Every structure is written in C-alpha cells, then in structure tokens.
Ligand SMILES: Nc1ncnc2c1ncn2[C@@H]1O[C@H](COP(=O)(O)OP(=O)(O)OP(=O)(O)O)[C@@H](O)[C@H]1O
C-alpha cells in the first residue's frame with residue numbers, strides 16, 4: 001500500500017494544496033482530514049485547492065471538494081478551487097453535480113486574488129453563499 | 141442491431157485499486173477509438189461511478205470493456221455486473237437524489253446523461269447489470 005500524501009503548503013495566512021497525482025478514494029479522504037486539521041492548527045484564513053492535475057472528478061471527489069469547502073468555512077476560512085479542466089467542468093454540469101458552495105477561479109494567481117479579496121471582505125457581510133452554482137472569478 | 145467486438149478486457153471490481161484500473165482502461169479504450177477529450181472524460185467519469193456502485197452497493201463484481209463497431213461506427217461498451225442485493229426500486233434509484241444512503245444519488249442518473257446508451261437490469265437477491273455505450 002502506498003503512503004503517498006498530497007502536500008499542504010503554508011503561504012502566509014493561506015494553505016496551498018496542489019493535487020498532482022491521481023486521487024483515489026483513500027487519498028481523498030486523508031486529504032480532507034489533514035487539511036481540516038491544518039486549518040485548525042495554523043488558523044489559516046484561506047485554502048487554495050489546485051486541481052489542475054486531476055483528469056476526472058466523479059461524484060465522490062465532487063462531494064469531497066464540497067465538504068472541504070464547507071468544513072473550512074465553519075472554521076472561518078475560505079476555500080477557492082482553481083485549475084479545473086474544461087472537460088471536467090462540462091462533465092460535472094451534464095451529470096448535474098453542481099458543487100454547492102464551492103468557489104472557483106481560473107488559475108492559482110486569480111485564486112489568490114480572490115482569496116485575498118474575500119478574506120479582506122469577510123466580516124462585512126459578504127461571506128455567505130447560498131447559491132448552489134459555480135462562482136467563477138477571472139472573467140473580467 | 142448487432143455490433144461486432146474487436147477487443148475486450150475483463151476486470152474484477154472488488155477493491156479501490158480496481159476502481160483506478162477501471163478508469164485507466166476507460167481512458168485507453170476511448171483513445172483507441174479516438175474519442176474527443178470531453179467524451180473521454182464523460183466515459184471515464186461514468187465508468188468511475190458505475191464501478192464504485194458495483195463495489196460499494198453490489199458487494200463487488202466485474203467490469204467488461206469492449207471495443208465495438210456497428211454500422212461503421214466505433215464505440216466503447218462497458219458492462220458492470222455484480223451478484224449483490226440488487227435494486228428494489230429501479231425508478232427511484234434512477235432519480236437524481238435517489239440514494240439509499242446519505243449520498244448525492246447522482247451516480248446512476250448522472251452516468252446515464254454522460255453516455256449514448258444505458259441499460260440497467262437488476263433483480264433483488266440476484267444482482268445488478270449495467271451496460272453503457274459511448275459512440276465515436
Ligand atoms: N450495483 C448496485 N447494487 C445494488 N444497489 C445499487 C447498485 N447501484 C446502485 N444501487 C442503488 O441505487 C442507489 C442510487 O445509486 P447512485 O449511484 O445513483 O447513488 P449513490 O451511489 O447512493 O450515491 P453517489 O453515486 O451519488 O455517491 C444507491 O443508493 C443504491 O441503493
């Protein structure tokens with residue numbers, strides 16, 4: 001059994017997670033656990049989840065991504081998902097998997113910008129998302 | 141309408157590593173017939189959902205990949221079979237949110253939307269068989 005793990009990097013008040021390997025279910029569940037532990041331990045304000053290395057997102061992974069966003073929000077941190085491949089986005093829409101509450105951005109830079117803006121704005125009443133749609137940044 | 145099979149692979153579906161192998165095979169078969177990236181991604185995703193169902197709900201089974209041809213058209217056919225508990229109400233299971241667990245219940249209806257052909261046969265106490273085809 002491999003002991004592979006997804007690295008979690010601390011960048012200032014944010015955590016950066018870059019998934020560069022095929023994510024099997026066990027790895028996904030471990031990541032979810034470790035990430036929430038790290039958010040709690042570091043008091044991070046935001047998580048940038050880079051999924052540009054993922055070739056598919058099925059309902060299991062989609063749910064995991066939503067859960068990460070939900071759990072970090074409870075701990076007062078924002079999660080922004082970046083780098084979703086267009087083919088995955090199309091597939092998710094067709095399946096009807098809308099990733100409720102998940103905020104997305106095109107790439108790491110845009111994601112960082114968004115994360116900074118959102119964590120700065122939090123406490124000013126804009127932090128709550130009830131829409132179960134994609135929030136996309138970077139199309140200005 | 142009959143289709144001819146030019147290549148096939150049978151894979152056990154019992155563990156999580158089989159799930160990863162099933163995704164790889166789906167990708168390989170897609171490339172073999174020259175599916176575009178979006179269709180390939182759709183097929184791999186459907187295979188992931190249905191293999192997981194066979195493992196989780198069906199207690200394990202098998203997945204058969206076939207490269208098929210019908211009327212000069214190439215396709216990938218994938219058949220998932222298990223001898224698990226079966227699905228008591230297929231109509232409910234095929235609905236969005238028709239999960240028997242606290243899951244999303246998107247696997248079956250979602251996969252159907254991702255492929256060109258979808259057939260589900262299930263008998264309580266006997267097992268479940270799902271067949272999907274993606275045409276080029
Ligand atoms: N191979 C199977 N054997 C027995 N029951 C099954 C099988 N496949 C699906 N089912 C039943 O049909 C229901 C719907 O399946 P579906 O894949 O849509 O949802 P799910 O697996 O519960 O959740 P999700 O796939 O969204 O994680 C399941 O909850 C289960 O009760």
Ligand SMILES: [Mg+2]
Nearest residue numbers: 189193247248
């Ligand atoms: Mg399922």
